Amino acid sequence: MAKPQRPAVARSVTIKDVAREAGVSAMSVSNVLNGRGRVSEATANRIMQVVERLGYRPSVAARRLRLSQQWTIGMLIVVEDPDFLSDPFITAQVTGLTNYLTASSYSLILRGMKPSDFRTTGLFQDIEADGMVAILSGDSVQRSWFVSELATLQVPIVLMQEQTVPQGIDCAIVRQDDFDGGRQVASHLLATGARRFWMLLPQVEWAAMTARKKGIASRIEAVDGTSLDVIACGDESYCVTRGNTLAALASRKAPDAIIGGNDQMAIAAMKACSDHGLRIPADIQVTGFNAFDTWRYVEPVLTTVRSAAHAIGERAGSELIHRLQSGTFRETEIVLPVQFQPGSSTRSSS
Amino acid sequence: MAKPQRPAVARSVTIKDVAREAGVSAMSVSNVLNGRGRVSEATANRIMQVVERLGYRPSVAARRLRLSQQWTIGMLIVVEDPDFLSDPFITAQVTGLTNYLTASSYSLILRGMKPSDFRTTGLFQDIEADGMVAILSGDSVQRSWFVSELATLQVPIVLMQEQTVPQGIDCAIVRQDDFDGGRQVASHLLATGARRFWMLLPQVEWAAMTARKKGIASRIEAVDGTSLDVIACGDESYCVTRGNTLAALASRKAPDAIIGGNDQMAIAAMKACSDHGLRIPADIQVTGFNAFDTWRYVEPVLTTVRSAAHAIGERAGSELIHRLQSGTFRETEIVLPVQFQPGSSTRSSS
DNA sequence: CTGAAAGCGCTTACAG
DNA sequence: CTGAAAGCGCTTACAG
Numbered sequence: 001m002a003k004p005q006r007p008a009v010a011r012s013v014t015i016k017d018v019a020r021e022a023g024v025s026a027m028s029v030s031n032v033l034n035g036r037g038r039v040s041e042a043t044a045n046r047i048m049q050v051v052e053r054l055g056y057r058p059s060v061a062a063r064r065l066r067l068s069q070q071w072t073i074g075m076l077i078v079v080e081d082p083d084f085l086s087d088p089f090i091t092a093q094v095t096g097l098t099n100y101l102t103a104s105s106y107s108l109i110l111r112g113m114k115p116s117d118f119r120t121t122g123l124f125q126d127i128e129a130d131g132m133v134a135i136l137s138g139d140s141v142q143r144s145w146f147v148s149e150l151a152t153l154q155v156p157i158v159l160m161q162e163q164t165v166p167q168g169i170d171c172a173i174v175r176q177d178d179f180d181g182g183r184q185v186a187s188h189l190l191a192t193g194a195r196r197f198w199m200l201l202p203q204v205e206w207a208a209m210t211a212r213k214k215g216i217a218s219r220i221e222a223v224d225g226t227s228l229d230v231i232a233c234g235d236e237s238y239c240v241t242r243g244n245t246l247a248a249l250a251s252r253k254a255p256d257a258i259i260g261g262n263d264q265m266a267i268a269a270m271k272a273c274s275d276h277g278l279r280i281p282a283d284i285q286v287t288g289f290n291a292f293d294t295w296r297y298v299e300p301v302l303t304t305v306r307s308a309a310h311a312i313g314e315r316a317g318s319e320l321i322h323r324l325q326s327g328t329f330r331e332t333e334i335v336l337p338v339q340f341q342p343g344s345s346t347r348s349s350s
Numbered sequence: 351m352a353k354p355q356r357p358a359v360a361r362s363v364t365i366k367d368v369a370r371e372a373g374v375s376a377m378s379v380s381n382v383l384n385g386r387g388r389v390s391e392a393t394a395n396r397i398m399q400v401v402e403r404l405g406y407r408p409s410v411a412a413r414r415l416r417l418s419q420q421w422t423i424g425m426l427i428v429v430e431d432p433d434f435l436s437d438p439f440i441t442a443q444v445t446g447l448t449n450y451l452t453a454s455s456y457s458l459i460l461r462g463m464k465p466s467d468f469r470t471t472g473l474f475q476d477i478e479a480d481g482m483v484a485i486l487s488g489d490s491v492q493r494s495w496f497v498s499e500l501a502t503l504q505v506p507i508v509l510m511q512e513q514t515v516p517q518g519i520d521c522a523i524v525r526q527d528d529f530d531g532g533r534q535v536a537s538h539l540l541a542t543g544a545r546r547f548w549m550l551l552p553q554v555e556w557a558a559m560t561a562r563k564k565g566i567a568s569r570i571e572a573v574d575g576t577s578l579d580v581i582a583c584g585d586e587s588y589c590v591t592r593g594n595t596l597a598a599l600a601s602r603k604a605p606d607a608i609i610g611g612n613d614q615m616a617i618a619a620m621k622a623c624s625d626h627g628l629r630i631p632a633d634i635q636v637t638g639f640n641a642f643d644t645w646r647y648v649e650p651v652l653t654t655v656r657s658a659a660h661a662i663g664e665r666a667g668s669e670l671i672h673r674l675q676s677g678t679f680r681e682t683e684i685v686l687p688v689q690f691q692p693g694s695s696t697r698s699s700s
Numbered sequence: 701c702t703g704a705a706a707g708c709g710c711t712t713a714c715a716g
Numbered sequence: 717c718t719g720a721a722a723g724c725g726c727t728t729a730c731a732g
Binding site for chain 2: 012055057059060061062064065068070072082083084085086088091092094095098099102105107108109110111112113123125126127128152154238267271274297298299310
């Protein structure tokens with residue numbers, strides 16, 4: 001007769017140990033622990049004492065297998081930068097999500113990867129979670145391919161900062177109103193009299209930045225004699241952004257305003273402006289997006305748009321948990337408002 | 351006879367389905383998938399084709415239960431700030447750890463909590479992982495209590511940025527040489543002729559900052575006519591740090607140099623100095639610690655100490671995985687070097 | 701109120 | 717080279 005070997009590390013104390021010690025069946029222990037029982041108070045008390053005394057902690061692996069539920073959400077961050085948490089906008093979303101999940105007794109599995117790893121090694125296949133949350137980068141073709149790959153996991157998906165709801169799969173998006181943010185920035189700058197604009201964008205396409213640009217363009221195009229040029233800022237690092245902005249300033253007439261795709265790029269551009277001998281905001285105005293702590297660090301204080309990053313994370317968590325419990329997403333497109341925050345890097349409306 | 355109900359969501363395709371379809375036993379499927387088998391090539395090929403065709407993905411929950419191994423590491427961040435990833439020093443450590451674990455086919459469960467949650471609700475007890483990594487804050491009494499609580503999980507522990515190795519438990523620490531960093535900063539400042547120093551520290555005791563302070567003090571105390579005062583900066587936020595520094599400048603004679611406990615506090619202090627009409631570095635020198643991107647954003651560029659945060663995370667991962675595979679930590683105290691990085695917020699040595 | 705039995709989906713030592 | 721059986725630690729519908 002076969003005699004299977006014990007697992008490498010036998011579990012110290014199981015539900016059977018508690019049951020034996022308390023003189024009851026494992027079922028009663030389970031019922032007491034999960035508050036599901038019709039168990040007499042005396043028995044319940046006795047069981048709880050044994051649990052305490054033996055230091056019993058249920059095996060969540062066994063529970064997961066039995067109930068085929070994981071109480072786990074996977075969070076995927078697909079970006080080029082191996083330092084995938086370096087952007088405060090991303091970390092705020094992750095924090096909001098984690099905090100919500102913790103409060104709901106769910107765990108978060110965090111994984112970052114490059115788009116190429118996603119494509120080639122399917123580095124997310126081994127994540128056994130009840131649902132997935134993802135932050136994707138790259139152009140829309142790549143992103144929608146990523147989404148269809150994610151869908152093969154057969155669990156509900158929430159995408160953060162995606163602009164359009166993927167069709168035909170169990171998915172919702174949570175984003176902020178970047179289009180409106182762009183509109184507000186453009187309106188403010190137009191009111192100061194600015195007409196010629198540069199916008200700083202990274203090589204990689206971020207859905208949120210694209211939306212900001214569209215919002216900006218919608219306002220600018222409505223005014224005669226305006227222009228909006230894009231300055232490509234490579235990997236959106238400080239060095240490249242500063243260098244490319246400086247090169248642009250050296251080669252052509254400076255614009256009235258430079259609109260950073262985010263705060264970090266705006267700050268790099270401010271340095272480039274001062275390298276070039278331009279005063280802010282007298283000679284040139286600069287704006288950012290996101291309003292994380294860095295916006296305070298610069299002189300003058302940056303005009304920017306306050307993001308709802310933490311709220312996006314929380315909302316992603318709450319929608320996903322609701323979906324898991326109810327069977328459907330109550331909304332598939334959730335848009336949170338943004339708030340314009342004027343600083344001293346722009347002039348007041350004339 | 352009892353007829354237990356099916357779990358809520360039955361698994362789509364199991365190893366049995368593959369076995370039946372391929373006309374073999376589940377065991378052969380398992381052997382092929384895990385490369386453990388003495389299975390004929392023909393059978394193996396047939397099995398792999400069925401796996402492909404049915405889109406079979408093994409249940410990791412079942413595997414975990416069977417092998418009582420989780421292939422999961424828990425990461426606990428115990429800080430006051432609910433925005434527990436706001437410090438770039440912490441995110442860099444988390445990223446380094448995650449990347450290492452992913453490369454080793456381990457998953458990371460991330461959880462942040464306040465010290466009070468740790469104390470009262472044992473919010474980490476439900477994390478079933480093969481090992482734990484933690485970043486702890488608070489005074490040494492509180493931290494060592496946290497460590498003893500963590501030890502009840504009965505898994506190996508790696509502490510990041512802890513200064514002393516807890517005794518009697520299965521634990522290692524990985525940190526950078528903050529004491530040496532402090533020494534280097536102090537040596538540099540002393541060489542510029544500075545004698546009177548303020549150091550900015552938050553209310554909460556961080557082991558790393560305490561070590562920095564000790565390193566600074568060790569150098570300063572060796573020189574006659576020097577002084578080192580601590581300016582308490584509350585929650586180390588920009589506002590409080592700036593405000594408290596400004597208040598200190600208003601109430602007593604300005605020092606020769608202000609040493610920030612980290613870059614963020616140093617930058618806030620730079621603002622306070624310029625609020626107070628002091629020029630940097632002519633009237634007063636300022637230094638930071640950590641050298642994350644923000645140090646570039648300020649004018650003048652901050653003199654600081656480059657941290658090994660990402661490397662700390664990677665090393666924590668590699669030591670923990672090694673411990674899991676070999677049974678013991680090869681070292682229990684790992685200290686990574688730091689690198690002094692002079693900027694323009696201090697003068698060159700005279 | 702309480703328990704015996706079945707089964708979640710795997711893996712392993714052993715016999716054939 | 718291949719398979720039958722046992723068991724990891726739970727939970728549930730049902731019978732008593």
